[in-house]
Amino acid sequence: MNKRFLSLTVRAGQVVGGLMLLAGLGAAWAGDITPKMQPKIDAYKKQAATWAADPAIVKAVKDANAQGPIPAMGNAKWRELKETDPVVSGFVTSATGQLLTKWMNADAKGINKIVLSGNKSHRVAFTSMPAIYIGKGKPNFDEAFDGKLWQQGESKPDPSTDIDTVQIAAPVKDGGAVIGVLLVSLTAANLK
Numbered sequence: 051m052n053k054r055f056l057s058l059t060v061r062a063g064q065v066v067g068g069l070m071l072l073a074g075l076g077a078a079w080a081g082d083i084t085p086k087m088q089p090k091i092d093a094y095k096k097q098a099a100t101w102a103a104d105p106a107i108v109k110a111v112k113d114a115n116a117q118g119p120i121p122a123m124g125n126a127k128w129r130e131l132k133e134t135d136p137v138v139s140g141f142v143t144s145a146t147g148q149l150l151t152k153w154m155n156a157d158a159k160g161i162n163k164i165v166l167s168g169n170k171s172h173r174v175a176f177t178s179m180p181a182i183y184i185g186k187g188k189p190n191f192d193e194a195f196d197g198k199l200w201q202q203g204e205s206k207p208d209p210s211t212d213i214d215t216v217q218i219a220a221p222v223k224d225g226g227a228v229i230g231v232l233l234v235s236l237t238a239a240n241l242k
Contacts, residue, residue, distance in 0.1 A: 081204035083216065087241040094160070094236055095199050095218050101153060102220040102232040110146040110175060111168050111222045111230035119172035119184065128183035138179050146175035162213045163235040166222070167191060174230065181209035185231070194219035194231040205238035214238040 083091070101107060120137070131138050141147050150164040154177045165176040171186035185191035193200040200219040208215040215235045222230035 081206065083204060084242070087216070087238075090241045091201060091216060091218065091236065094234060095201065095220070098218055098220040098232055098234045099199060101234075102222045104149075106146065106149055107166065107222055107232065108224055108229070110144075111166065112224060114168040114172070114174040115170070115229055119168075119170050123172075123183055125182045125184055129181070131179075133179045141173055141176050142178070144175055147177070150175055151177045160237055160240045161234060162211055162215060162237045163208060163233075165233040165235075167231045167233070169195075169229050171195070171231075179210060185233075190217050190219045190233050191231050194221045194233075195228055197221050197223075197228050205241075208235050211235070216241060 123137075133139070142151065146166065150166060154161045154164050163176070163178050163180070165180050165185075166174040167185050168174050171184050171191045173180065173183055173185075182188075190200055190202070198221070200217075202215075202217040205214050205216045207213065208217075213235070214237070216238055217233060217235050219231050219233045221228040222232055
């Protein structure tokens with residue numbers, strides 16, 4: 051075998067191996083929930099559960115559930131809308147959207163988005179436009195709607211804000227019945 055070819059093959063293998071190692075380390079570092087982060091996340095989960103039980107939130111979800119999702123609005127149609135569209139901006143400017151924004155702004159370094167959903171996983175109010183309108187089939191909705199405080203297993207870029215985020219979700223209950231979900235996106239950098 052040609053020595054030059056062999057040398058180039060070894061170098062290429064070293065470069066590829068090094069890149070794979072760096073990629074693996076970067077992915078592990080960016081997504082890990084460390085023991086230092088968990089107590090902060092737990093405190094936010096308690097706060098999210100308190101917010102989910104707020105009478106204004108419960109009423110907003112009950113009202114939205116009575117109306118149901120926007121007719122013919124699915125995730126594909128939702129993605130065609132802009133944040134400035136009146137349909138979208140109405141979720142932010144409503145009294146409930148303003149309440150969520152007040153809560154988020156009180157901890158602007160720690161919270162980058164709050165989304166409230168009804169029993170059909172349709173959006174009720176939010177602080178900024180989520181990537182999808184119907185959340186059913188996603189663990190942040192499904193597990194919280196089953197009555198659990200949910201936590202994302204690792205930090206990831208939020209699909210609509212591109213901020214490295216740890217999402218948590220709390221069930222919204224009317225009496226003992228789960229009627230909706232409150233999702234809170236925590237800024238991962240603030241948790242470290």
